[in-house]
Amino acid sequence: MRGPRNLEVWKMGVVNYLDALKLQEKLVSDRKICKIPDTLLSLQHPPTYTLGKRRTDHNLLIPVSELKQMGAELHYTQRGGDITFHGPRQAILYPVISLREIGLGARNYVEKLELTMIELASLYGVKACAGQKGETGVWVGDRKIGAIGVRISYGVTSHGLAFNIDPDLKYFKHIVPCGIGDKEVTSLRRETGAVLPAEEVIHEQLISCFARLFGYSSITWEESPLILPDNEEIDNTHPRVRNQPRRLLDSFASISANLNKLSRAIQDPKKAVEASLRKAPPSASNPTQNK
Amino acid sequence: MALRMWASSTANALKISCASKAHLSPAFSLSRCFSTVLDGLKYANSHEWVKHEGSVATIGITDHAQDHLGEVVFVDLPEPGGSVSQGKGFGAVESVKATSDVNSPISGEVVEVNSKLTEAPGLINSSPYEDGWIIKVKPSSPSELESLMGPKEYTKFCEEEDASH
Numbered sequence: 001m002r003g004p005r006n007l008e009v010w011k012m013g014v015v016n017y018l019d020a021l022k023l024q025e026k027l028v029s030d031r032k033i034c035k036i037p038d039t040l041l042s043l044q045h046p047p048t049y050t051l052g053k054r055r056t057d058h059n060l061l062i063p064v065s066e067l068k069q070m071g072a073e074l075h076y077t078q079r080g081g082d083i084t085f086h087g088p089r090q091a092i093l094y095p096v097i098s099l100r101e102i103g104l105g106a107r108n109y110v111e112k113l114e115l116t117m118i119e120l121a122s123l124y125g126v127k128a129c130a131g132q133k134g135e136t137g138v139w140v141g142d143r144k145i146g147a148i149g150v151r152i153s154y155g156v157t158s159h160g161l162a163f164n165i166d167p168d169l170k171y172f173k174h175i176v177p178c179g180i181g182d183k184e185v186t187s188l189r190r191e192t193g194a195v196l197p198a199e200e201v202i203h204e205q206l207i208s209c210f211a212r213l214f215g216y217s218s219i220t221w222e223e224s225p226l227i228l229p230d231n232e233e234i235d236n237t238h239p240r241v242r243n244q245p246r247r248l249l250d251s252f253a254s255i256s257a258n259l260n261k262l263s264r265a266i267q268d269p270k271k272a273v274e275a276s277l278r279k280a281p282p283s284a285s286n287p288t289q290n291k
Numbered sequence: 292m293a294l295r296m297w298a299s300s301t302a303n304a305l306k307i308s309c310a311s312k313a314h315l316s317p318a319f320s321l322s323r324c325f326s327t328v329l330d331g332l333k334y335a336n337s338h339e340w341v342k343h344e345g346s347v348a349t350i351g352i353t354d355h356a357q358d359h360l361g362e363v364v365f366v367d368l369p370e371p372g373g374s375v376s377q378g379k380g381f382g383a384v385e386s387v388k389a390t391s392d393v394n395s396p397i398s399g400e401v402v403e404v405n406s407k408l409t410e411a412p413g414l415i416n417s418s419p420y421e422d423g424w425i426i427k428v429k430p431s432s433p434s435e436l437e438s439l440m441g442p443k444e445y446t447k448f449c450e451e452e453d454a455s456h
Contacts, residue, residue: 052388053365078390080389106359106386106387106391107389108359149388150388150389
């Protein structure tokens with residue numbers, strides 16, 4: 001049987017799409033040669049439209065110039081899937097993990113990504129489910145709450161999932177989201193009656209759902225705000241040296257227990273918020289504060 | 292085609308094996324996931340197969356690979372005339388919103404690509420060893436085939452990989 005596995009999670013805040021892409025390319029190369037462990041990037045993007053390998057630009061309904069005027073970017077990628085939108089208040093996870101080491105194929109991997117979002121939604125009383133055949137993603141009725149687009153190279157993953165916490169859904173009007181014409185896009189805010197806690201809490205819950213579904217026994221948290229000027233190469237020095245964030249090793253049992261507590265507390269939304277906030281690791285800050 | 296089908300069903304009735312490609316026969320069934328591994332082919336650890344016949348080698352992905360991918364909806368094919376290197380990607384398949392690279396088990400020059408896959412990518416799922424072939428290559432170093440797995444080895448490899456799940 002496999003030994004205990006650790007997941008290294010990078011909490012990155014808002015990251016430009018191309019910076020995140022360059023970082024993933026580096027991480028994928030490193031993961032292929034086992035230089036790094038399974039790594040998960042948790043982040044958000046500024047308003048960005050992306051296309052997959054099939055380059056389905058017919059699903060972009062406005063000219064690129066108009067897109068730029070509204071302050072959004074457009075990028076072509078090598079991931080699977082159709083056109084989509086990323087923006088603030090949408091939680092993104094980019095797992096860079098070796099599927100070969102855990103004997104998963106693309107289909108099972110994507111199913112687990114769907115389950116990750118389904119579980120998160122259920123913490124807030126929202127009943128979501130995986131799409132029908134050909135409609136990969138996570139749905140509440142016929143409204144899409146989570147999207148998936150993945151690339152697998154030498155058995156190592158990149159790109160990943162995007163879960164709508166409370167993004168500005170108007171941006172989706174300018175595309176045929178995921179190439180599916182007659183269905184709406186929705187968000188956790190729209191679907192739940194519960195009071196939503198701070199976004200950072202929801203991001204951490206999403207990460208915990210992922211870690212549990214993929215069988216990790218522990219998580220190492222890295223808080224590394226990656227800020228790169230456009231023309232700079234990714235620094236070969238690991239961010240933990242540059243930014244000296246704290247590392248928190250959470251055993252899986254404690255995260256799992258907290259998720260269960262939240263899920264039971266969902267009947268009382270106020271209690272749910274308090275439970276979540278107590279569980280959340282404090283963000284990187286001036287060490288003298290704790291004295 | 293009709294004559295072949297008649298011959299085949301008659302042969303079945305008479306319990307005679309008359310597969311049109313007689314040298315391809317199931318060597319092993321993977322008991323865990325019922326994937327087929329064929330005799331007469333060589334296999335890479337990234338789940339591609341290669342059939343070397345004279346000066347041309349045909350390459351595709353295995354039954355195990357197509358099963359783990361899900362329904363293939365798009366195949367990214369290289370251009371004929373291009374070159375491939377052992378272990379390096381030459382194209383990709385998309386299934387369930389995942390683009391998976393396809394790697395070449397050997398080095399050489401691409402002499403033909405299966406253009407049927409553009410209209411019918413699902414051939415990779417329904418016929419991974421025959422109609423779902425992906426490229427044909429003129430091998431530049433035939434000795435590379437020695438480094439690949441035979442059917443028994445590949446079967447064991449798949450079982451071990453699936454067991455780590």
